[in-house]
Amino acid sequence: MAKKKNTNTNKSLSEVVGFKNIFQNDFINFTVGIILIFLSIYIIIAFISFFSTGQNDQSLVLDLRPGEIFNSNRAFQNSCGPFGAFVSYFFISRCFGLSAFIIPVFMGMAGLKLVRAYNFNLIKCFFCLGISMLWLSITFAEILTPIMGSQVFNPGGDHGQFCSQWIENLVGAPGLTAILLLTAIIFLTYLSKETITVVRKILNPVNSISNKVKFDITNNQGKANKSKPIETLEDPTVFDDPQTQRVEFGDNGEAVIKQEEQAEETKIETAKEIKQAPSTNDLKIIIPEKENLADSKDVSGSSNINTPINPKEPWTKYKYPTLDLLKKYENDGKPYIDMKEQTANKNRIVEVLNNFGVQIKTITATVGPTITLYEITPAEGVKISKIRNLEDDIALSLAALGIRIIAPIPGKGTVGIEVPNAQKNIVSMESILNSKRFQETTMDLPIAIGKTITNEVFMADLTKLPHLLVAGATGQGKSVGLNAIITSLLYKKHPNELKFVLIDPKKVEFSMYMPIADHFMAKIPDDNEDAIITDVTKVIRTLNSLCKLMDYRYDMLKLAGAKNIKEYNKKYVNHQLRLTDGHEYMPYIVVIIDEFGDLIMTAGKEIEMPIARIAQLARAVGIHMVIATQRPTTSIITGNIKANFPGRMAFRVSSMIDSRTILDRPGANQLIGRGDLLFLNGNEPVRVQCAFVDTPEIERINEYIKQQPGPIEPMELPEPTTDEGSDSGKGGSLEMHSLDPLFEEAARTIVLSQQGSTSMIQRRFSIGYNRAGRLMDQMEKAGIVGAAQGSKPREVLIQDENSLENLLSALRK
Numbered sequence: 001m002a003k004k005k006n007t008n009t010n011k012s013l014s015e016v017v018g019f020k021n022i023f024q025n026d027f028i029n030f031t032v033g034i035i036l037i038f039l040s041i042y043i044i045i046a047f048i049s050f051f052s053t054g055q056n057d058q059s060l061v062l063d064l065r066p067g068e069i070f071n072s073n074r075a076f077q078n079s080c081g082p083f084g085a086f087v088s089y090f091f092i093s094r095c096f097g098l099s100a101f102i103i104p105v106f107m108g109m110a111g112l113k114l115v116r117a118y119n120f121n122l123i124k125c126f127f128c129l130g131i132s133m134l135w136l137s138i139t140f141a142e143i144l145t146p147i148m149g150s151q152v153f154n155p156g157g158d159h160g161q162f163c164s165q166w167i168e169n170l171v172g173a174p175g176l177t178a179i180l181l182l183t184a185i186i187f188l189t190y191l192s193k194e195t196i197t198v199v200r201k202i203l204n205p206v207n208s209i210s211n212k213v214k215f216d217i218t219n220n221q222g223k224a225n226k227s228k229p230i231e232t233l234e235d236p237t238v239f240d241d242p243q244t245q246r247v248e249f250g251d252n253g254e255a256v257i258k259q260e261e262q263a264e265e266t267k268i269e270t271a272k273e274i275k276q277a278p279s280t281n282d283l284k285i286i287i288p289e290k291e292n293l294a295d296s297k298d299v300s301g302s303s304n305i306n307t308p309i310n311p312k313e314p315w316t317k318y319k320y321p322t323l324d325l326l327k328k329y330e331n332d333g334k335p336y337i338d339m340k341e342q343t344a345n346k347n348r349i350v351e352v353l354n355n356f357g358v359q360i361k362t363i364t365a366t367v368g369p370t371i372t373l374y375e376i377t378p379a380e381g382v383k384i385s386k387i388r389n390l391e392d393d394i395a396l397s398l399a400a401l402g403i404r405i406i407a408p409i410p411g412k413g414t415v416g417i418e419v420p421n422a423q424k425n426i427v428s429m430e431s432i433l434n435s436k437r438f439q440e441t442t443m444d445l446p447i448a449i450g451k452t453i454t455n456e457v458f459m460a461d462l463t464k465l466p467h468l469l470v471a472g473a474t475g476q477g478k479s480v481g482l483n484a485i486i487t488s489l490l491y492k493k494h495p496n497e498l499k500f501v502l503i504d505p506k507k508v509e510f511s512m513y514m515p516i517a518d519h520f521m522a523k524i525p526d527d528n529e530d531a532i533i534t535d536v537t538k539v540i541r542t543l544n545s546l547c548k549l550m551d552y553r554y555d556m557l558k559l560a561g562a563k564n565i566k567e568y569n570k571k572y573v574n575h576q577l578r579l580t581d582g583h584e585y586m587p588y589i590v591v592i593i594d595e596f597g598d599l600i601m602t603a604g605k606e607i608e609m610p611i612a613r614i615a616q617l618a619r620a621v622g623i624h625m626v627i628a629t630q631r632p633t634t635s636i637i638t639g640n641i642k643a644n645f646p647g648r649m650a651f652r653v654s655s656m657i658d659s660r661t662i663l664d665r666p667g668a669n670q671l672i673g674r675g676d677l678l679f680l681n682g683n684e685p686v687r688v689q690c691a692f693v694d695t696p697e698i699e700r701i702n703e704y705i706k707q708q709p710g711p712i713e714p715m716e717l718p719e720p721t722t723d724e725g726s727d728s729g730k731g732g733s734l735e736m737h738s739l740d741p742l743f744e745e746a747a748r749t750i751v752l753s754q755q756g757s758t759s760m761i762q763r764r765f766s767i768g769y770n771r772a773g774r775l776m777d778q779m780e781k782a783g784i785v786g787a788a789q790g791s792k793p794r795e796v797l798i799q800d801e802n803s804l805e806n807l808l809s810a811l812r813k
């Protein structure tokens with residue numbers, strides 16, 4: 001009971017009366033709304049009718065006799081009868097003149113809101129329309145009175161007439177006009193910031209602010225309701241979204257942080273520094289679209305191919321490395337926006353440009369993980385080369401390393417100034433591999449490199465490049481870059497689809513990949529040493545072997561009638577190739593050479609020639625090269641090499657000459673190091689922050705792969721052709737201890753089946769083509785089979801098992 005009493009006493013008076021809930025009732029809302037709409041139409045008709053009937057009705061309105069209100073003899077001429085005549089007379093004649101039309105308009109709006117046809121902000125409308133009505137009433141009284149002198153009412157009504165006369169008496173006609181204009185401008189500015197631009201344009205039609213600025217400001221206004229205030233800018237602002245940010249500086253110094261292509265905008269309250277910014281140049285900071293994360297552990301995105309031959313056989317249970325093997329960083333991909341820094345940089349840029357007579361229209365800042373790109377639209381008539389020449393002056397004023405000017409930005413009518421951020425972010429490998437772009441890529445050999453200034457994942461297809469040259473002074477991130485390339489391939493490729501040839505003269509860079517040698521590496525035969533090549537002579541042999549493999553693959557492509565490895569493999573998996581012809585699935589081969597400079601210094605032409613040959617021809621047969629050097633001099637990156645390596649990845653180099661050698665232009669000398677790179681594949685280099693992958697992460701990935709089912713030895717490359725003679729070794733002596741351990745069994749198989757087919761040996765013993773080919777050569781030497789006859793099986797020279805056993809025992813002696 002007591003409780004009940006309590007709730008009763010808590011009710012407000014309006015609630016008790018039922019007032020509060022009255023407008024929550026749909027029926028009442030609708031009814032009142034409809035009434036207001038009809039009433040407003042009725043009043044508008046009455047007002048219009050008043051213009052022609054007001055004079056006649058006036059005497060009746062002013063001197064109404066009893067009974068006349070009922071209008072039985074139709075004395076009132078207003079279309080809306082005596083009520084219309086009275087309302088019109090009151091509002092038009094006695095109050096606001098022509099501007100009284102605003103009253104039924106507002107009633108109509110209120111009605112539309114109540115019936116929920118439109119959602120007006122009635123309070124705002126009330127004030128705006130009210131002020132407009134008062135202002136118009138005075139203005140009409142002042143301006144229209146001489147024109148509409150014949151009317152019975154003053155165009156501004158009694159209110160307008162009284163106010164205009166009162167003000168005019170005080171300040172005179174010019175004063176009244178000035179007051180009216182001033183109040184109009186202030187009011188319109190309150191309504192729309194565009195007014196400022198329009199006023200500026202009127203005051204200075206030649207050098208006014210561009211339409212672009214106007215558009216941006218209007219947009220902000222339009223979306224202002226949705227904006228969410230952030231309290232302070234005293235400290236650097238860190239945004240939770242892992243993406244770059246875009247902030248616009250309005251003319252009033254107001255900064256709006258935007259996320260591109262997202263409805264929501266975040267509005268930052270005015271900061272002192274921003275207020276002091278030159279009002280003629282607005283700075284917008286851009287938040288590009290959020291990189292879509294795929295959020296799945298498995299990156300390969302591939303399931304078993306639904307074709308008659310599964311290229312992943314027999315390792316169909318092989319599992320691709322998962323993302324949890326990679327490290328996540330606390331501020332991974334979240335750009336810091338320090339508004340003080342941004343505004344200060346913007347002001348300095350604008351100041352330097354202004355000092356040198358360069359006028360700009362707009363300035364936009366795109367904040368990336370390590371670099372901010374200030375995009376400038378120069379005013380008409382400004383020479384782009386003038387801005388380009390100010391590079392040093394801008395760098396000086398910003399007192400920062402790594403400033404780069406892109407004038408103009410290709411495809412845009414703007415000039416870009418790249419300025420390093422005070423606080424730099426690490427771009428983790430995890431954030432790249434976890435992106436949809438990477439996971440859903442259809443590239444054949446996707447190499448994830450890092451993130452661009454606009455925070456987009458930057459990837460390239462190694463098969464399209466088709467070879468990559470990496471350069472950078474020591475400690476600038478080359479090795480990390482190579483590891484990022486290898487890691488991204490390991491996350492996408494099955495051991496049957498990809499083999500690496502890793503060449504590491506420093507001996508320490510690639511040693512951590514030893515655990516995956518069986519799964520993912522290729523090496524020359526009869527070599528018990530590591531699959532990772534560290535010795536110069538072995539490098540030469542391996543490169544020659546690759547040349548031989550390339551020739552062999554071309555033969556197989558020709559035989560298969562395929563133009564490239566992709567077509568060939570497609571035919572293979574679709575059973576369009578005869579296995580007896582020696583066809584087998586071709587994995588891509590990626591040759592990665594670290595410290596290429598060292599190799600050229602020691603072996604010169606011996607290295608350069610096979611590299612140039614592979615670079616020229618190997619694309620179609622799936623052999624791709626990535627070579628890295630600390631010293632990008634012309635003696636190392638010769639014209640021959642350069643011409644065949646269109647893909648370039650330049651980390652910071654020490655001089656402009658080095659930059660020209662690697663990129664054919666300056667730029668790499670202005671990078672800031674720690675993975676900051678320029679990637680060139682075509683016309684203009686793209687600035688990218690390289691993904692960071694650390695040694696422990698790579699070790700975890702390698703251990704994971706090692707545990708997976710896969711090949712038990714590295715893929716064998718063909719025995720390289722040496723000066724001493726060909727690998728077939730025809731005519732040489734044949735000793736049992738130098739024969740392949742499978743020799744005897746293979747010989748029996750051949751004799752029993754009477755088929756001298758290499759591919760049969762391959763299939764029967766699950767060995768690679770090279771080993772099977774070597775076995776056949778040995779059998780040829782032993783006189784078991786005849787000479788090779790192109791793609792046809794060899795002739796079997798031993799007819800029965802007994803003869804074979806005799807021959808084998810003779811060999812054993």
Ligand SMILES: Nc1ncnc2c1ncn2[C@@H]1O[C@H](COP(=O)(O)OP(=O)(O)OP(=O)(O)O)[C@@H](O)[C@H]1O
Pocket residue numbers: 426427472473474475476477478479480481630674675676689690691692
């Ligand atoms: N993408 C990156 N993000 C953050 N830091 C990086 C990045 N790349 C490199 N670094 C930092 O720079 C250091 C040197 O990198 P790295 O070993 O790759 O240089 P390098 O160019 O290979 O040098 P060297 O030629 O002497 O081997 C790394 O230990 C790391 O601290």
